[in-house]
Amino acid sequence: MTFRGRLISLALLIAVLIGCRVEPEATGWQDEIIYFALIDRFHNGDPTNDAGNQPASHVVYDGSNPRALKTYQGGDLRGMIQKLDYLDSLCVTALWLTPFFDNSDKDFVGWWPYHGYHPVNFYAVDEHFGTEADLVELVEKAHARGIKIIFDMVFNQTAADHPWVTDRDRQDWFHRDSNGAFYRIKNWFDQEQIERGALHGMPDLNQENPEVTEYLIDMSKYWIDRTGADGFRLDAVKHIEKPFWRKFNADVHHYTENDFFLLGEVFWGEPERVAPYLELGFDALFDIPGYYTIKNTFAQGGSMADLSRFRQQSDRIYQGHPMVTLVDNHDVARFTVGIDSYAAEKLHLALTYLLTTPGIPVLYYGTEIGLEGGPLTNLETGEPQDYVNRRMMPTQFTPAQQQMYQQARDLIQLRRRYPAFSRGEFFELYKDWGIYAYLRSYKDTQFLVILNNAATPEALYLPKSTTRYSIQSWGAPTYGGVDISASSDAIGIRIEPYSAGVWPVTVQLKSTDPWATFTDRLTGDYQRYEFKFIGDLTANQWAIAGDFTNWQPREFPVITRNDTLIMTVPLRRGTYRYKFVLYGQEWVADPLAQDSEIDPYGGRNSLVTIR
Ligand SMILES: [Ca+2]
Ligand SMILES: [Ca+2]
Ligand SMILES: [Ca+2]
CATH class of the missing domain: 2.60.40.10 (Immunoglobulins)
Incomplete structure (x- = not known):
C-alpha cells in the first residue's frame, strides 16, 4: 500500500468512526429522521457576515441580555456545511433549514428577521446567511454524506417593506380589505380571516391571483433546479387557500416526477382541524396534535391512557397518511420548559417514544442536548419571547449535554438499524396509568418497547399469553435498562422511574385489533x-x-x-x-x-x- 493509499484508508476509517455506523435497508421518506436547524442559530462559519447590511441587526447574546436574541446571532450556511459531520455523527438522514431568502434589512417593531420568514427577495440568499454558491455547496456536501436537504418555503407573507407592497401594478398581489389596507386576524375560527388576514401583521400574499401562484411555483422550481434540494417544508399552510396547495403540490410533484418531499405545516392542535389538509397532495403533514399529546404525557403529568386514546383517535382521522412527529420546534417552548424535576429523564423518555413509534420524526436543533429554553411569554412583563427557545447551538457540550447527545444518537441509530420502528405495525401489549408497552413488527423482526412514565420504580407482570397475543421468546435488551425475570405464565419486568426498555421478541398475534384493554392500575406516584x-x-x-x-x-x-x-x-x-x-x-x-x-x-x- 502506498503512503497516499494509507492516508486515504485512514480518512475513510475516520469517516466511518465519526459517521453513522448503520446501513439502512430502506430509503423511502417514511424512513427519514429529520434534523431541523435555524440557520442563524446553528453555527457561525463566517464571522464577516454577522451584521449583514445593518450593524444594528447583530447584537451578541452573552447570557445576560435575552433581547439580543431578537437580532441575528451569526449562524450561516458556511456554518451548516461545517457541521455536516456533526449531523452525520448523530445519524440523522435529512436536514430542514429555516428559510434562506433575503430578509428585510429592517427590524419589524424591534424584531429582526433572523428566522427567515420575512422575505424581501425570493430569488436571493440573505446576506447574513451567505451566498447562493454556499447553498449549492451545502446541498452537494450533504448529499455526499447521504443527508437530504429540505428548504423552508414562505408563501403566505412577505416582509412589510417588500417592494411589491408599494408597487402600483401589484396592489392585487396582496389580500386587502375594502379600504385597500391589510387587516389582522381577529377571529381564529373564521377560515376566511385565517387565510386572508395579515399573520403577525405581515402583508398577506393573494394566491387567488393566478400571477402570484405562478410566481411562487416558478420560484420553487428555480431553487429545485439550482440546488438539487430534496424537499420543501411549507410554512403556514392553514393561512393559504386549499386550491393553491392542490395546484402547487401537483405541479411540483409532476415537475420532479414525484421525487420530491412536500411537508405541510398545518398548525392546529386537533386532528379534526388537520384532517381537511390530508387530501391536498402533501407527502406528509406535521402531527401538531401529537406534539401537544407528547408534551402533555411526558412533561406535564398526563397518563398513558390519554396517550393511547390520542393514538386511536388520530389513527382513525389521519387514515394512514404519513405524519411528521416531534417533541418540540421553534414555535413552541422547548420540551423541558416548565419541568421542575427529572427534566433530562422525561425528555429522554419522550424521545424514546418518538423514535420507536410510527411517523417521520423531526428533531429540533439542541433538543438532543436538552438546550435551555423558556416560556413563550415573559412571566413578569407579559411580552412574547419565543426567541428564548432559539438560543445558539453550543460549539462545545457540557458533560450532561454530551450524555444526552449520546442517548439521542443511540435512539436514532436504533431506529435506523431496524425498519420495524419506522415501517412496522404498531400493536399495544399493555397500558395502565403510567406504563405503556407496545410491539413493533416488520417482516420477521419484532421489538417490545416498554415505557415507565412514573416517578417511581415499577414492577409489572406481563402475561405471556392472552386472548390477543402470545409471547414465545425474547432476547437481551437492545436498548435501555430494565430487569426481566420469567415464570411459566408471565414476564416480570422491573423498570426504573422515567425509563424505557426495548427487546427483540417473538410474539404471535391472535388479534388484528392493535389496542389493548386499559388496566386501571396506578403507578406508585x-x-x-x-x-x-x-x-x-x-x-x-x-x-x-x-x-x-x-x-x-x-x-x-x-x-x-x-x-x-x-x-x-x-x-x-x-x-x-x-x-x-x-x-x-x-x-x-x-x-x-x-x-x-x-x-x-x-x-x-x-x-x-x-x-
Ligand atoms: Ca456569520
Ligand atoms: Ca437582507
Ligand atoms: Ca394568507
Missing part, C-alpha cells in the same frame, strides 16, 4: 383525588378536562355523599389546570377549586396541586 360538586347535577352530566386528560372531557367514578357529588380522579404530584364540563358542553371553573388562573380565552382555569 399516583393518588386518587376527590373533586366535589354541590348542585343540581347527576353523575353522568359531569365530566372533567385538564392537563391530566390532555384537555379531553373525561368521566370518572362519581358517588354521592349527603348533597355532594364526589368524583375520584387519579393524579400524580404536581399542579394541574382543569375545568368541569357540565351537560357535555358547558366548560366552567370548579367553584370549590384550590386556586385558579386566567385562561387564554378570557375565562378562568381551576388549579389543583397534589403534594
Whole structure:
C-alpha cells in the first residue's frame, strides 16, 4: 500500500468512526429522521457576515441580555456545511433549514428577521446567511454524506417593506380589505380571516391571483433546479387557500416526477382541524396534535391512557397518511420548559417514544442536548419571547449535554438499524396509568418497547399469553435498562422511574385489533383525588378536562355523599389546570377549586396541586 493509499484508508476509517455506523435497508421518506436547524442559530462559519447590511441587526447574546436574541446571532450556511459531520455523527438522514431568502434589512417593531420568514427577495440568499454558491455547496456536501436537504418555503407573507407592497401594478398581489389596507386576524375560527388576514401583521400574499401562484411555483422550481434540494417544508399552510396547495403540490410533484418531499405545516392542535389538509397532495403533514399529546404525557403529568386514546383517535382521522412527529420546534417552548424535576429523564423518555413509534420524526436543533429554553411569554412583563427557545447551538457540550447527545444518537441509530420502528405495525401489549408497552413488527423482526412514565420504580407482570397475543421468546435488551425475570405464565419486568426498555421478541398475534384493554392500575406516584360538586347535577352530566386528560372531557367514578357529588380522579404530584364540563358542553371553573388562573380565552382555569 502506498503512503497516499494509507492516508486515504485512514480518512475513510475516520469517516466511518465519526459517521453513522448503520446501513439502512430502506430509503423511502417514511424512513427519514429529520434534523431541523435555524440557520442563524446553528453555527457561525463566517464571522464577516454577522451584521449583514445593518450593524444594528447583530447584537451578541452573552447570557445576560435575552433581547439580543431578537437580532441575528451569526449562524450561516458556511456554518451548516461545517457541521455536516456533526449531523452525520448523530445519524440523522435529512436536514430542514429555516428559510434562506433575503430578509428585510429592517427590524419589524424591534424584531429582526433572523428566522427567515420575512422575505424581501425570493430569488436571493440573505446576506447574513451567505451566498447562493454556499447553498449549492451545502446541498452537494450533504448529499455526499447521504443527508437530504429540505428548504423552508414562505408563501403566505412577505416582509412589510417588500417592494411589491408599494408597487402600483401589484396592489392585487396582496389580500386587502375594502379600504385597500391589510387587516389582522381577529377571529381564529373564521377560515376566511385565517387565510386572508395579515399573520403577525405581515402583508398577506393573494394566491387567488393566478400571477402570484405562478410566481411562487416558478420560484420553487428555480431553487429545485439550482440546488438539487430534496424537499420543501411549507410554512403556514392553514393561512393559504386549499386550491393553491392542490395546484402547487401537483405541479411540483409532476415537475420532479414525484421525487420530491412536500411537508405541510398545518398548525392546529386537533386532528379534526388537520384532517381537511390530508387530501391536498402533501407527502406528509406535521402531527401538531401529537406534539401537544407528547408534551402533555411526558412533561406535564398526563397518563398513558390519554396517550393511547390520542393514538386511536388520530389513527382513525389521519387514515394512514404519513405524519411528521416531534417533541418540540421553534414555535413552541422547548420540551423541558416548565419541568421542575427529572427534566433530562422525561425528555429522554419522550424521545424514546418518538423514535420507536410510527411517523417521520423531526428533531429540533439542541433538543438532543436538552438546550435551555423558556416560556413563550415573559412571566413578569407579559411580552412574547419565543426567541428564548432559539438560543445558539453550543460549539462545545457540557458533560450532561454530551450524555444526552449520546442517548439521542443511540435512539436514532436504533431506529435506523431496524425498519420495524419506522415501517412496522404498531400493536399495544399493555397500558395502565403510567406504563405503556407496545410491539413493533416488520417482516420477521419484532421489538417490545416498554415505557415507565412514573416517578417511581415499577414492577409489572406481563402475561405471556392472552386472548390477543402470545409471547414465545425474547432476547437481551437492545436498548435501555430494565430487569426481566420469567415464570411459566408471565414476564416480570422491573423498570426504573422515567425509563424505557426495548427487546427483540417473538410474539404471535391472535388479534388484528392493535389496542389493548386499559388496566386501571396506578403507578406508585399516583393518588386518587376527590373533586366535589354541590348542585343540581347527576353523575353522568359531569365530566372533567385538564392537563391530566390532555384537555379531553373525561368521566370518572362519581358517588354521592349527603348533597355532594364526589368524583375520584387519579393524579400524580404536581399542579394541574382543569375545568368541569357540565351537560357535555358547558366548560366552567370548579367553584370549590384550590386556586385558579386566567385562561387564554378570557375565562378562568381551576388549579389543583397534589403534594
Ligand atoms: Ca456569520
Ligand atoms: Ca437582507
Ligand atoms: Ca394568507
